[in-house]
Amino acid sequence: MSKTKDGAEKIKRPKKKHSKLIALLLVLLFIIALAASYVAYNIFVLNKNFTVTFYQVRSLKISDNIRVVELADLHNKEYGAKNEQLVKRIQSLKPDLIFYAGDMMNYKVDDYSVLFDLSDKLCKTAPIYACFGNNELDQYLFRDKTFKDKMKEHNINILSNEAADIEVNGSTIQLIAISEGRDQFDVKTNNAQKFLNSLEPTDNCRICLTHYPELFCEYLLNRGIDIAFTGHAHGGLIRIPKVGGLYSGGEGLFPKLTEGVKTVDDGTQVVISRGLGDSTKIPRINNQPELVVVDICWY
């Protein structure tokens, strides 16, 4: 037993052996609780609502600004009864055009009421133009040959490897829509490839509507496209700050084209929507569903 300076005996206090471990566990528990709360907040709050993202792109080929609202990857999801919230928000944005960038419904689900109810309401706000996503294309090719006609009946101007000249705010834009994904492009009988090769050069602003952003890494380069509207990547499902999306079906792990406006090698401005719905059970984390609004400005 040690002694103090004045000779008194110093009593050693018994040390608590696991205090550090308990403290560490407490901190760890706190961090896990925080992370769990964040995941729960994403699943039960953020993913049940959508955010509106605004982008501005430029085209000198138009004479007045054009506003486009892009919907992608809805996968039959509903925001409010019959997508009331979505319709109301789109109406408030006063778009000149509404684009569906594919996967608005699910393959093998023959009830199209979500898509058609939505379109019946939205067509009163602005004309709707759509391209096929992988879900719609499979449904059309392998399950329901009348699907395309049904879409037209519900005021959806569906374009599949086709072009259309549209007059908006005093400008003519050439809208082209590509149906096939990267896997089909290599096939010799590919319709999209044939369609692209048959396109004549134009002085008008050429806008491309396709579900697959990854096509702009190769197949859709140097095709005279000014602006493109895409989806498919679902924002990379889990978004890591400073890194971006974790995974997308078209690009695999750590995909590059998952959200925002990217200017690719030939100068095309590619708008990528994170989408409005889900097709897998993996929840979106830090990746709220979004409605994309693009103002195409002349200046």
Next chain:
Amino acid sequence: MEEDYNNNIYLKRKRENLYKRTVRKIFSPLTNVIDGINSDFADRSYARKALISMLKLRTPILVVLVLVLTVAAGWFFIKSESSATTEMSLNYEESAKGLNPNSTRFNAYDFASQEVVENMLAYAGIDKKSVDVNSIMRSISIRPTNAKAFSEDNYYISTSYRITLKKPPEIKDMSAKDLLSLLCKAYKDNLYSKYTENRSILDFDIDEFHDDEFLQIADLLDLKAQQIEKYLNTRAKQNKTFTEQESDESFKSLAQKVEDLRTYDISKYRTFVIQAGPSYDKAKYTKALSYVNLIKGIDYKKDMAAYDVRNDGIKLYDESMISVVMIPSIDKSKSTYYMAKTKTGMDYMAGQADDYLLTAQETSKEIATNEDIINKMNASTNSAGNIQKAKDMINDIRRKFTELSKQIELVDKAYVKYRTKDYVTFKNSNPSIKQKISLDTLITLAALMLAGIFAVIWLRLRYFSGGDRDEGVSTLTLPLQR
């Protein structure tokens, strides 16, 4: 009554004791450590003892610090998401003089004007009644980026500004960054529509003339073509070589096209209208022209009278007296007097007489033209075929005008972009994680917390250590409550 009172006192004391015991139980390990150090290091100063206590208690202190700082970092991060900043650069020549592109005074605070903010809300699809527009206006901060702009000695007109917007809490489904981008768009739209070159001359709708007589339409078309031609020639003077790449058109080539339209199509139309005399109401129109001539006749007489009066006045003076008049003047640069030859009242009168004569001659010419038109119209037959032909000619001119307008607009927009290299550009500043969690504030907060803990321990050691255990509970709570 007394029994109730005693019961209440008893219950109150019981509650107080329970509270004291709970606090003592929670803090007893910490107070034991502090008390132990006080007795173990009795010869050391209280400050040293407090430091040693803190070292001994490092684990709980660290846990508290981590928890508090994590919560604070999260709070700062969320707070940072509710505001966004961008840097605006003015890239046109006049900006260095504090002017807009059309040479009106530039005001950076237009950014926070009601019109711009309301447009921003409209672009965002937000009903302006659902938010407080004034509070949004107040939440926009505009600062020149160049520090010299603030100095009175080095007066400097800034051409770049830092704009910060705090997102109102009632706007929920969009980010502050997006709201700021829409504010920038609203500002740009405002700038381009109000303060850049006035291009309204190019917005031409021929249908606005449909109520006018055919001959009046010819005058109006000619006037419009002249205005457009003048606009194009002004542009051509600014840049003679500019050519729009896709259409391969220049301002000069477009001005020539407008000139061709005037001298060929509009002239041809006018000649036809005068010769064939189509009219919706010939009698009314010729009567109107006669009335115009009557008024013009009066104007002519007035102008000639004014000319004669001035001429007579001049003749009354001896020309030799007024040919040269010297008046004393000052040369300010040399501060000396000199005699200058200057104009007199007679010179002005002579100039005015010339002007009146010229105006009278022009009026006379117009009267003669109108008389000629009246005679030709009276002599012509106002057939339905002629009216239809005149309408067809107008439609043809309309088509050519529309085509030309499109070309002019395309070239003009390309030129604006080329000349200004974007009047206004915005560069969004993306704050780093360090800035988002406000690392400096967190470090300060950590230091303050450590200092606070040190102070509490020091007070505990200095004033409240030792004594009766039961008393110790009440004394222990005091410093901790501070």
